[in-house]
Amino acid sequence: METGDDIKKKQRFSQIMNTPESDVMKVELHPISEEEDLGFFACMTIDRPDKLNALNADVMASLKAVCAWMEASDEVRVLVVTGAQPNQPPEGKRAKPHAFVAGADITEFAGAGSEVIRKRFTNNAVEALWNLSKPTIAMVDGFALGGGCEVACSCDIRIASDRSTFGTPEINLGLIPGYGATQRLERLVGYGKAHEMIMTGDMVPAEEAHRIGLVNHVVAPEDLQETVFAMAKRIGSKSSHALRVGKETVRTALDEGLTDGVEIEAIAFAGLFDSEDKEIGVQAFMNRETPVWKHR
Numbered sequence: 001m002e003t004g005d006d007i008k009k010k011q012r013f014s015q016i017m018n019t020p021e022s023d024v025m026k027v028e029l030h031p032i033s034e035e036e037d038l039g040f041f042a043c044m045t046i047d048r049p050d051k052l053n054a055l056n057a058d059v060m061a062s063l064k065a066v067c068a069w070m071e072a073s074d075e076v077r078v079l080v081v082t083g084a085q086p087n088q089p090p091e092g093k094r095a096k097p098h099a100f101v102a103g104a105d106i107t108e109f110a111g112a113g114s115e116v117i118r119k120r121f122t123n124n125a126v127e128a129l130w131n132l133s134k135p136t137i138a139m140v141d142g143f144a145l146g147g148g149c150e151v152a153c154s155c156d157i158r159i160a161s162d163r164s165t166f167g168t169p170e171i172n173l174g175l176i177p178g179y180g181a182t183q184r185l186e187r188l189v190g191y192g193k194a195h196e197m198i199m200t201g202d203m204v205p206a207e208e209a210h211r212i213g214l215v216n217h218v219v220a221p222e223d224l225q226e227t228v229f230a231m232a233k234r235i236g237s238k239s240s241h242a243l244r245v246g247k248e249t250v251r252t253a254l255d256e257g258l259t260d261g262v263e264i265e266a267i268a269f270a271g272l273f274d275s276e277d278k279e280i281g282v283q284a285f286m287n288r289e290t291p292v293w294k295h296r
Helices: 004-017 057-072 114-121 125-130 147-153 169-173 181-189 191-200 206-211 221-236 240-255 258-274 276-286
Strands: 025-031 040-046 076-083 099-101 136-140 143-145 157-161 165-167 217-219
Touching: 025 057, 025 221, 040 057, 040 221, 057 076, 057 125, 076 099, 076 147, 076 221, 099 136, 099 147, 125 147, 136 147, 136 221, 143 147, 147 165, 147 181, 157 206, 157 221, 165 206, 169 191, 181 191, 206 217, 217 221, 240 258, 240 276, 258 276
Parallel strands: 040 076, 076 136, 099 143, 136 157, 143 165, 157 217
Antiparallel strands: 025 040
């Protein structure tokens, strides 16, 4: 006979496995540990390789759905965001280049006025990704341009292959970035470099992106997934409660002055002392044991 815990576990895993996939978005679950039940991390793939994974209305709706699912799925600790690899080209045709996301789908801009665009870009899916309470990692292989650069900037960590390229070329369309790059890019690379990227539309290769702080790590393409997945597992093995509080507190640095931010940090730090995971972590450290988090 099933116990209450068995039923809850089945319900929990049913919710997890009900991933919000679509024709333009794939979601795969990976265990954080092969030895212990530590939950999962999700790898979300934007799947429009013939369009270099460009962001259209369907992709944005799917991205919002994945973010909502992530928030509701307690067992899924970390989200990895990436783009589909190029398809094998027909015989005699040149292969498409690798792309994380090569930008927004410009065909949706033609003839659109300000009212249409304002509705589309207000409370958009990139902001849903930015506001996700769980850790996010952008796994970038290839072009991350325009909206693609902005999706990457909306993640907490960016790891790129050495064949990747970043840029904000909207100026070449008579536009500026619309998914947050005028704000988040400046905070990552500084006032002057952000202006240079936005005003020139020039592309920035991966090594330069790493040098200016846009990218955390650059690796060979064949090492990219292993590197990103290892980091997702390492982060996912921590207390999700502490990770959430830490992410919220670091974010205050973007919105508050230094004095206010430090005060907010002190309040958040003290608040964690009432959590079960704090006591678990301290006792495990003192006893030289591995902590088994309760994530609260």
